[in-house]
Amino acid sequence: MREPTFTGYRRPVDVGRTEPARGHVPGESGLWALVLGDMVAFGALFGVFLLARQDDPAAFAISRDELNQTIGAVNLLVLLVSSLLVVFGVRCMRADARQAAARYFGGAVAAGVLFLVIKSLEYAQKIDAGLDPGTNDFFMYYYATTGLHAAHVALGIAGLLIVRAVAKRPEPKPGDQRLVEIGATFWHMVDFLWVLIFPLVYLAS
């Protein structure tokens, strides 16, 4: 099997070592305005949630016990796996191993869809149990925070589908790597937001 080659280098390189050049902005600057803006918005949401908890800590503690922590933890691992697949895809793209990259991005899309399926089942369980956004402040914030995150997951899946199509196209274009990094960066943000939402909402309340 031929070793993938890294564009611009004559000798074959280990695909695991295809790191960006120092000073490289992942994706593009405009994307980072969006990512940092989202980070600030979610940071504010976390703060508001914890301030609301101070008003009624007992209700928040009881409500937290109604959540299924195992479901939240499984979704944490699902997104963590998807993030690693995206990292592999980005590195394969850099090494011109585009078919392998497309497979990794496809795997990440599948993991994203699995996350949403699990989340939908969790919402259905809660609503069946009569726990909706109007139940109390905890559940209002639970649905707002996890719903906003789920919307980001859906957007991230759409981005990864574009990234996968870019990796699969027969004629590579100069901006392909940039597009791939944009989709990847957004997806990693989706992952790390759940890394924070899970302990905050499912464990700390």
Added chain:
Amino acid sequence: MTAAGLLRSRPSIVWAALFLASLLSFWLGTDHGFSGEDGRRLGTSIVLGVAFLKVRWIGLDFMELRHAPLPLRLTFELWCAGVACAVIALYLAG
């Protein structure tokens, strides 16, 4: 060959650390780690702190901020540090 190279790469090692940290956090956060009210608050504070450390790792090694221009990397790291302090302080105040 390609997969073996990827599995030996730094992000894979970081991923394994994130996985283990997630398991530890789940164990601590589901009332197994510490007993008593103070113990639970300490355990949850640790879980929250570890979560922000995990985010920092995801930023540096998955989002490739380790190689990014310093202002971008610093902005990300300052957000992690600042929001971590605020979240833990607000949790403990509740």
